[in-house]
Amino acid sequence: xxxxxxxxxxxxxxxxxxxxxxxxxxxxxFAQEGARVICADFNFDGAKLTANSCGSEAIAVELxxxxxxxxNACMDVANVEFGGLDILVNxxxxxxxxxxxxxxxxxxxxxxxxxxxxxxxxxxxAMAVMRPQTSGVIxxxxxxxxxxGGADIAAYCATKGGVSSLTKAVAMHGAPYGVRVCELAPTYxxxxxxxxxxxxxxxxxxxxxQMAELIPLGRVAKPLEIANAILLLASDEAAMITGSxxxxxxxxxxxxxxxxxxx
Numbered sequence: 001x002x003x004x005x006x007x008x009x010x011x012x013x014x015x016x017x018x019x020x021x022x023x024x025x026x027x028x029x030f031a032q033e034g035a036r037v038i039c040a041d042f043n044f045d046g047a048k049l050t051a052n053s054c055g056s057e058a059i060a061v062e063l064x065x066x067x068x069x070x071x072n073a074c075m076d077v078a079n080v081e082f083g084g085l086d087i088l089v090n091x092x093x094x095x096x097x098x099x100x101x102x103x104x105x106x107x108x109x110x111x112x113x114x115x116x117x118x119x120x121x122x123x124x125x126a127m128a129v130m131r132p133q134t135s136g137v138i139x140x141x142x143x144x145x146x147x148x149g150g151a152d153i154a155a156y157c158a159t160k161g162g163v164s165s166l167t168k169a170v171a172m173h174g175a176p177y178g179v180r181v182c183e184l185a186p187t188y189x190x191x192x193x194x195x196x197x198x199x200x201x202x203x204x205x206x207x208x209x210q211m212a213e214l215i216p217l218g219r220v221a222k223p224l225e226i227a228n229a230i231l232l233l234a235s236d237e238a239a240m241i242t243g244s245x246x247x248x249x250x251x252x253x254x255x256x257x258x259x260x261x262x263x
Contacts, residue, residue: 006034007235012082014038014074016065016122017092019046021191022141025223026089026230027054033231036082040074041092065092065118071125084133087234088126090119090140090163095193097200100154108155115159116166123170127179134178137234140167142185144249160185164245171243180242182233187249188214189221216251 013030017023018039024046027039031054039054040063041047051060061077064070078085094114096107119140130136145153146160164183171181188194188211194204201207212219229248232238247253 006032007231007237008087009034011035011086012038012078012084013087013089013234014040014061014078014085014122014126015089015091016040016063016118017141018050018060019043021193022186022189022223022226022230023089023091024050025227026091027051027058029224029227029231030087030234031055031058033235035087038074038078038081063092065090065122066113068121068125071121075125075129079129085126085129086136088122088136088138089230089234090122090138091230092118093141093193095153095156095196097152097156097197100151103155111155111159115156116162119163120166123166123181127170127174130179131174131177136174136179138170138174138179138181139230139233140181140183141230142167142183142245144185144187144247144253146183146185146245147253167245168243175242180238182238182241182243183245184226184230184233185245185247185249185253186226187221187252188212189223189226191223214252214257215249216254219250221248221250 008030013035015023015027018027019041027037027050030037036057038059038061039047039051040061042064044062047060051058061074063074126138140163142163143160145157146164149157167181167183174181198204198207208220226248
């Protein structure tokens with residue numbers, strides 16, 4: 001596909017968490033659809049690898065999403081390279097798990113800083129650029145953990161629940177100015193984010209198998225599947241969608257596993 005064609009042709013985008021997982025896959029999909037992409041990540045070497053794989057219209061930027069000064073530097077690149085910003089995907093996130101009563105305050109603060117504060121700052125920075133343009137799209141990555149509690153991921157649930165509420169509030173702020181703000185909530189996705197959970201299982205396949213048992217479609221999602229859903233929300237086909245949550249969860253949020261009778 002040429003750089004002047006595609007569903008996101010010549011649109012300037014920032015994608016956080018670009019060095020791995022969903023962020024990396026989203027950078028690739030957006031670039032294939034003609035977007036000009038800033039691949040932003042705290043892991044700058046990883047961001048450069050992603051940008052190099054996306055072609056000449058991709059730029060790597062080192063970004064600490066919890067730091068306003070780091071966001072300012074990233075937005076400066078967008079203003080210089082794109083003359084503004086059309087799309088922000090707040091994809092950066094971390095996961096920590098463990099017994100709730102033993103969960104450390106340091107781990108809690110890390111999760112809040114990256115998953116919630118980072119999304120908050122990104123929304124603020126993007127809105128300041130998009131509102132005068134009277135156009136733009138912000139997509140925040142949440143999780144089914146925003147609506148379903150997990151005893152061993154309580155802090156993660158709390159941060160993703162915060163992202164969900166934040167998305168709705170920011171969507172109300174942006175709507176009069178033509179800025180759409182959406183939330184995408186995936187189920188388990190086979191990415192590096194699951195590495196912290198893998199250590200509690202005999203093997204990664206055992207872990208993925210047990211997770212798949214909770215998903216009606218019977219399997220864990222792939223990063224590309226989530227990236228394609230993000231593309232849909234970012235595209236003109238979703239022009240009437242704001243403040244909404246798109247669940248890409250294989251049906252997991254629709255009901256509980258059938259454990260109430262024998263069959």
